[in-house]
Amino acid sequence: MKSLIKIGVVFGAALLMSSCFDKSQPNYQYFPNMYESVGYEAYQEVNGVPYGEYAAHNMEAQIPADGSIKRGWMPYDYDDTNEGYEAAKAELKNPLATTEENLAKGKELYGIYCAICHGNKGDGQGTLVKREKFLGIPRYDDAARAITEGSIYHVLMYGKNNMGSHASQLDTEERWQVVQHVLQLKAELEKK
Amino acid sequence: MKKVNRRNSISRILGTALALMLAFSTVAFAQDEAAIKAGEALFKANCAACHKLDAMSTGPMLRKIESRLDEEQGLDREWLYKWIKNSNALIKSGDRYAVEVYEKYNKRQMTAFPTLSNEDIDNILAYTAQDKAPSVTTVDSGGEVAPAESGFSTDIVLTALIVLFGLLALGLFLVNKTLRKFAIANGTVNLEEEAKKTSIWKAFVQNQFLVIVATIFFMLGAAYFAYGYLMQIGVDQGYQPIQPIHYSHRIHAGDNKIECKYCHSSARVSKHSGIPSLNVCMNCHKNIAQVAEEVQQEGITKYGVDYNKEIRKLYEAVGWDPTQQDYVNEQKPVKWIRIHNLPDFVYFNHSQHVSVAGVDCQTCHGEIENMEIVEQHSSLTMGWCINCHRETDVNFRGNAYYEKIHEQLKDKYGVESFKAAEMGALECGKCHY
Numbered sequence: 001m002k003s004l005i006k007i008g009v010v011f012g013a014a015l016l017m018s019s020c021f022d023k024s025q026p027n028y029q030y031f032p033n034m035y036e037s038v039g040y041e042a043y044q045e046v047n048g049v050p051y052g053e054y055a056a057h058n059m060e061a062q063i064p065a066d067g068s069i070k071r072g073w074m075p076y077d078y079d080d081t082n083e084g085y086e087a088a089k090a091e092l093k094n095p096l097a098t099t100e101e102n103l104a105k106g107k108e109l110y111g112i113y114c115a116i117c118h119g120n121k122g123d124g125q126g127t128l129v130k131r132e133k134f135l136g137i138p139r140y141d142d143a144a145r146a147i148t149e150g151s152i153y154h155v156l157m158y159g160k161n162n163m164g165s166h167a168s169q170l171d172t173e174e175r176w177q178v179v180q181h182v183l184q185l186k187a188e189l190e191k192k
Numbered sequence: 193m194k195k196v197n198r199r200n201s202i203s204r205i206l207g208t209a210l211a212l213m214l215a216f217s218t219v220a221f222a223q224d225e226a227a228i229k230a231g232e233a234l235f236k237a238n239c240a241a242c243h244k245l246d247a248m249s250t251g252p253m254l255r256k257i258e259s260r261l262d263e264e265q266g267l268d269r270e271w272l273y274k275w276i277k278n279s280n281a282l283i284k285s286g287d288r289y290a291v292e293v294y295e296k297y298n299k300r301q302m303t304a305f306p307t308l309s310n311e312d313i314d315n316i317l318a319y320t321a322q323d324k325a326p327s328v329t330t331v332d333s334g335g336e337v338a339p340a341e342s343g344f345s346t347d348i349v350l351t352a353l354i355v356l357f358g359l360l361a362l363g364l365f366l367v368n369k370t371l372r373k374f375a376i377a378n379g380t381v382n383l384e385e386e387a388k389k390t391s392i393w394k395a396f397v398q399n400q401f402l403v404i405v406a407t408i409f410f411m412l413g414a415a416y417f418a419y420g421y422l423m424q425i426g427v428d429q430g431y432q433p434i435q436p437i438h439y440s441h442r443i444h445a446g447d448n449k450i451e452c453k454y455c456h457s458s459a460r461v462s463k464h465s466g467i468p469s470l471n472v473c474m475n476c477h478k479n480i481a482q483v484a485e486e487v488q489q490e491g492i493t494k495y496g497v498d499y500n501k502e503i504r505k506l507y508e509a510v511g512w513d514p515t516q517q518d519y520v521n522e523q524k525p526v527k528w529i530r531i532h533n534l535p536d537f538v539y540f541n542h543s544q545h546v547s548v549a550g551v552d553c554q555t556c557h558g559e560i561e562n563m564e565i566v567e568q569h570s571s572l573t574m575g576w577c578i579n580c581h582r583e584t585d586v587n588f589r590g591n592a593y594y595e596k597i598h599e600q601l602k603d604k605y606g607v608e609s610f611k612a613a614e615m616g617a618l619e620c621g622k623c624h625y
Contacts, residue, residue, distance in 0.1 A: 024433050024568070026533070029426045039538040042464050045527065057525050082301050106596060112451040124237075127449050135240030144304045161242050161250040161300060164475030168459035 073172070080158040085151065092150030096176045106181030109174055114182070121186030135179055138183060141189035150180045224318065231319030234312055238305060246324060248517050249479065250300060252293075254320045264287050269317070276313055278304040311431040432567035434531045437505045438497045443487065446561035452553045458542070459553075467528050470510045477506060482516050497563055531568050532557075539623050549587050549612075555580075579622070581612040 029035060040046060042062040069075060078092070079083040096102050111120070117137050119125040124137035138145060145151075155176045159165040170178065230596035235243075242250035261267045267289060275290060281300040281473050291530040294301075308316075359490030379393045396402055446448050452459070455472050465505070483491070483499040507514060534540055545551045553560065558569025570576055588594035601607040616622060 016493075023430055024429055027424070027426055027428050032426075032535070034537045035535040041536075043210075043466060043530075059525055083301060112453045116448075116450055116454065128476075131448065133448065133484075134476070135236045135239060135562060136238055138238075138303075144306055159475075162479045164471060166471060166475070168471055169454070171461075 017065040018161060076157055085154055085156075085160070088154035089148050089151035092153060094149045094176050094179055096152075096173065096180065097179055102177045102180055103184065104185075105174070106177035106179070109178050110181045110185075111168060113169060118188075121192065122182065122189060139189060147186065149179050149180075149183060151183050210486050227315045228322065229314075231315035231317070234308070235319050238308070239316065242302070242578040245320065247481065248515060250517065251297065255322075257320050257326060258317045259321065269314075272317070273310055273313055273606065275302075276305055278306060280304060326387055397624060403472055427571050427573055428531075428533070428568050430567055430569045433531065433533055435529055435565070436527055437509075438495075438499075438502045438563050438565070440491075440495075440497075440499075441560050441566055442562055442564045443483075443499075452560070453546075459546045461543050461547070463539075463541045463543065465546070467530075470506065470526065473506055474510055474512065477503060478512070478517075481507075531566060532572060534572060539625060546592070549584070550585075578613075578618060581617040584612050585609045586612055587613055 035043070040060050042060065045058045047058055064070075078088040107172045116127055116132050116141070117124075117126040117128050119129070119137075122140040124139045125133075126137065127143040129137050140147060153175055154172065155163065156166050156178065158167075167175070221327070239254070243254045245251070245255045247253055247255060261272070263310065268481075271289075271435065273289075279290065280292075281304075286609070314528050390398075445452060455468040456465045457472075480499075481503060482488070488499055491497045504510075506526075508521070508524050509524050511519050511523045514532075515522045545556075556570055558567075560566060561567075584615065588598055588610075601610065
C-alpha cells in the first residue's frame with residue numbers, strides 16, 4: 001500500500017509540473033542570460049525616455065526633427081490642401097519609366113493595398129464594397145474626377161476625404177508603381 | 193361523379209380581392225418606391241463615400257436634407273441641383289450658403305457630379321427624405337457585456353465529474369464493506385480460509401520478476417514526464433494574452449479578406465513585421481464607427497465582446513471625435529502585448545522570409561484569419577527553425593542573386609533545386625551573429 005502512495009505522489013508531481021504553463025502568461029525560463037535586449041528594440045516600451053513628444057508614454061520610437069532629410073528620400077512639395085491637389089494633378093509627373101517590372105510590382109502592391117476597396121479592376125467593387133462595409137467608391141474612369149498620375153500620387157500620399165494616407169505603408173517608389181497600375185486600370189475601364 | 197362547379201369560391205374571391213388590392217396599392221406607391229429604390233442605388237454608388245444618412249462623415253448627414261435646407265436656409269431644389277452637380281463652381285460664384293458650408297466643413301471639397309441628371313438627384317432626395325426605420329435591436333452598446341462563458345464552463349464540468357466519480361467510488365467501497373460484514377455475520381465467508389490467502393500486494397512483492405518489470409516501467413514513465421517537462425521550459429506555444437483592445441483577426445483578415453500586408457506592411461521590407469500604427473486603423477475606421485448589426489450580435493453572444501465599444505477605444509487612443517469628424521483629443525499609444533518573442537541573441541528578418549523566400553504568413557503564424565484572439569501557433573524553438581531550413585527549397589527563380597550559383601550547380605552536379613540548409617542556413621553566424 002505504501003508503494004502505491006509513493007507512485008501516486010511521483011505521478012501527481014509530474015502532472016503538476018507539466019501543467020504549470022498558463023496560456024495568458026509567458027512560460028518561465030531557465031537562466032535567461034541574453035534573452036532581454038540591452039539595446040533599444042523597435043516598438044519597445046522604454047522607461048524614462050528623457051525627450052521627445054511621446055516621452056510621457058515611454059515610447060521607444062521618436063519622431064525625427066522637423067525638416068530633416070534622410071539619404072535617399074526627398075520631401076513631397078505639395079501641400080495637403082485643395083490647391084495642392086489641383087497643382088499636383090496638373091504638374092506632377094511620374095519619375096519612373098513604365099517597365100514590365102514596375103507594372104508587375106504595382107499590380108502586386110495594388111492587390112494588397114487598394115483592391116480591398118477599389119476592386120481588382122478599379123471599378124470600385126472591392127470586397128469591402130460588396131460586403132457593404134464601405135460604400136460609394138468611385139470608378140477610376142469617373143469623368144468628373146478625371147484622375148491623373150499626379151492626383152493619384154497626391155491622394156496616396158495624403159489621402160482624400162474618407163480615404164486615408166497610405167504613405168506609411170508604401171514608400172515613394174512603390175507609390176509611383178501603384179500609380180502606373182492604376183492608370184493602366186483606368187485605360188482598360190475607359191476602353192469598354 | 194359529383195359536379196362541383198363553385199369549389200373554392202370563397203378563397204377565389206378573396207384571392208382576387210387581394211390581388212386587386214395589391215395591384216392598386218402598388219400603382220399608388222409604385223412611382224415613389226421606384227424612385228426611392230433608384231435613389232438608394234445612386235446614393236450608395238456616389239454619395240455614401242462621404243455622407244451617411246444619420247451620422248456625420250466627411251460631409252454632413254443627409255436624412256431629410258431637402259426639407260431641412262428649406263426650413264433653415266430657404267433653399268430649394270434648384271440650389272441643390274447646382275450644388276450637387278458642381279459645388280465648386282457654386283462656391284466660386286459667391287453663393288452665401290455654399291461658402292458657409294465650405295468654410296464650416298474645413299474646406300473639404302465635394303466632388304462634382306455632372307453625370308447626375310435632375311431626375312437622378314430627385315431620386316436621391318426621395319431616398320434621403322424617408323423616415324428613419326426604427327432600430328430592430330435594442331442592444332445598448334454602451335453598457336457592460338456579460339463575460340464570455342468559455343473556459344469557465346469546462347473547468348466546472350471537469351471538477352463536477354471528478355467529485356461525482358469520487359463519491360461513486362466511496363459509495364461502492366462502503367456498500368462492499370457493509371455487505372462483507374453481513375456475509376461474515378451470516379457465516380457465508382470463512383474468515384480463517386481467507387486469512388490463509390495471501391493478499392494481491394504480498395503476492396506481487398514476492399514475485400521478483402513482476403517487481404522488476406514494474407520498476408522499469410515506472411522509471412521509464414518518470415523519465416518521460418521529466419524530459420517532457422524540461423523540454424517545454426521557455427516554449428510559449430499557445431501564449432494568448434489579453435490585449436488592451438479586443439482586435440479580431442477573424443473579422444479583418446478572415447471575413448473581410450484584408451491582405452495581411454495591408455496592416456503589417458513592414459513585413460515586406462523590414463526585419464520587423466511591425467504592429468500597424470493607428471493611422472492604418474483610421475484608414476478604414478474613420479468611416480466605420482460601428483460594426484454591422486449581425487457582427488455586433490455575434491460578438492456579444494459568442495465572444496462576449498462589444499465590438500462597437502472596442503472601436504471607441506481606438507477613437508480614444510487616436511483622439512478622434514466622431515461627431516466633429518476631427519482629431520481633437522489627446523493621443524495615447526495603444527500598449528499591445530507582443531506574443532511572438534525571440535531572445536535577443538537571435539536575428540530573424542521578416543522581409544527575407546516574406547519577400548525573398550515567399551513563405552506564407554500561415555506557415556509560421558498558423559491560421560491567423562480564423563483566430564478571434566491571436567495565440568502563438570508555432571513553438572519558435574531552434575529545432576523548429578532548423579527543421580524548416582532543412583526541408584524547404586530556396587526560392588531562387590527570377591532572383592539574379594542566385595543566378596550564378598544555380599548555373600554552376602546545374603552544370604557541375606545536375607542539381608535543379610537546393611535546400612536552405614545547403615546554402616549555409618544552418619551556420620551559427622547566420623542567425624546568432
